Amino acid sequence: MRYFIGNWKMFGVPKSRNILNKINKFNTKDKNRNKYKVIITPPYTLIESYAKYFKNKKIVVGSQNCYQKDQFSSNTAAISPYMIRSIGAKYTLVGHSDNRAEGDTDLMLKDKVKYALKNKLKVVFCIGENKLEKKNKKTLSVLKKQMTKVLEKNFNKNNIIVAYEPIWSIGTGKIPTGSDLKKTTVYIKKVLKDIFNKKSPAVLYGGSVDGNNVEIFREIEEIDGFLIGGASKSSKKFIDIIKNYYR
Ligand code: PGA
Numbered sequence: 001m002r003y004f005i006g007n008w009k010m011f012g013v014p015k016s017r018n019i020l021n022k023i024n025k026f027n028t029k030d031k032n033r034n035k036y037k038v039i040i041t042p043p044y045t046l047i048e049s050y051a052k053y054f055k056n057k058k059i060v061v062g063s064q065n066c067y068q069k070d071q072f073s074s075n076t077a078a079i080s081p082y083m084i085r086s087i088g089a090k091y092t093l094v095g096h097s098d099n100r101a102e103g104d105t106d107l108m109l110k111d112k113v114k115y116a117l118k119n120k121l122k123v124v125f126c127i128g129e130n131k132l133e134k135k136n137k138k139t140l141s142v143l144k145k146q147m148t149k150v151l152e153k154n155f156n157k158n159n160i161i162v163a164y165e166p167i168w169s170i171g172t173g174k175i176p177t178g179s180d181l182k183k184t185t186v187y188i189k190k191v192l193k194d195i196f197n198k199k200s201p202a203v204l205y206g207g208s209v210d211g212n213n214v215e216i217f218r219e220i221e222e223i224d225g226f227l228i229g230g231a232s233k234s235s236k237k238f239i240d241i242i243k244n245y246y247r
Helices: 014-029 044-053 081-086 097-101 106-118 131-135 139-148 178-195 235-246
Strands: 002-007 036-041 059-063 091-094 122-127 160-164 202-206 225-228
Touching: 002 202, 002 235, 014 036, 014 044, 014 059, 014 235, 036 091, 044 059, 081 106, 091 106, 106 122, 122 139, 131 139, 139 178, 160 178, 178 202, 225 235
Parallel strands: 002 036, 002 225, 036 059, 059 091, 091 122, 122 160, 160 202, 202 225
Antiparallel strands: none
C-alpha cells in the first residue's frame, strides 16, 4: 500500500472542500486506486465537516497535530486525540518540524503518539534533520535519536507511519539526491526494525514533492508514499503527483 498524504497546514475554509472533491473524483476512476490511500490533514476547524462529507468516499481525513493528553483537561486551546477521533479523524500527524520548532519535545511527542494510538488514531510520525545537521553529516544520528526517543516496541507498528522530512527541503524546492534518500530510507527502516521486532512501519518522504520530482522518488522502492504540503492545496498538482508516480 502506498500513501499520498496532503498536509494543508494553515490553509482552508469550508468551501476549500472543492479541491478534495476533484481529487476524490480522480481517485474514483483511477485504475491504480487500489494501490494507494489518499489522506488529507486540514486544520482542526474543518476536520468534522470534511470527515462527515467524505465518510463513504475515497479521501480519509486526519489531523495535523494533537495535544499530549488523553481526553479532557484544563489546557486552554488544546485539542486531545479523543476529541479529534470523536469528530471522525482517522489519522494524526505527530512531530511535524513546524511543531517541534514551536516547542514539542521528545517527551511530549511520546505522549502524543501514546494517546493518539489509545484513541484509535493512526499516527504519522515526522522526523528530519536541519540544514546544519546535514552539513555536519549528522543526518542518520539525528534521525535515529528522533525515533528511539519516542517510538516504543509496545506501540502497535501497524498503526504507525514514519514520514522523513528533511527540514531544509520543506517548502524550499530543494530535495535530497536519489542516492542520499535511498540510503537514508533504508537506514530509517533498519532502525524501525530494531525497535519493532524485525518489521518496519511504512516510511514516507516529505519535502517539496511535486508532479515533476516524484519520478525520482518512485525509483526508490523503500519509500512507501509521500507527505505533501504546498502541492496538496491544488487538486491538479496533487493529482499530477499520483499520476506521475504510476506512469
Ligand atoms: P512541502 O511541505 O511539500 O510544502 O515542502 C511538506 C510538509 O511540511 O509536510
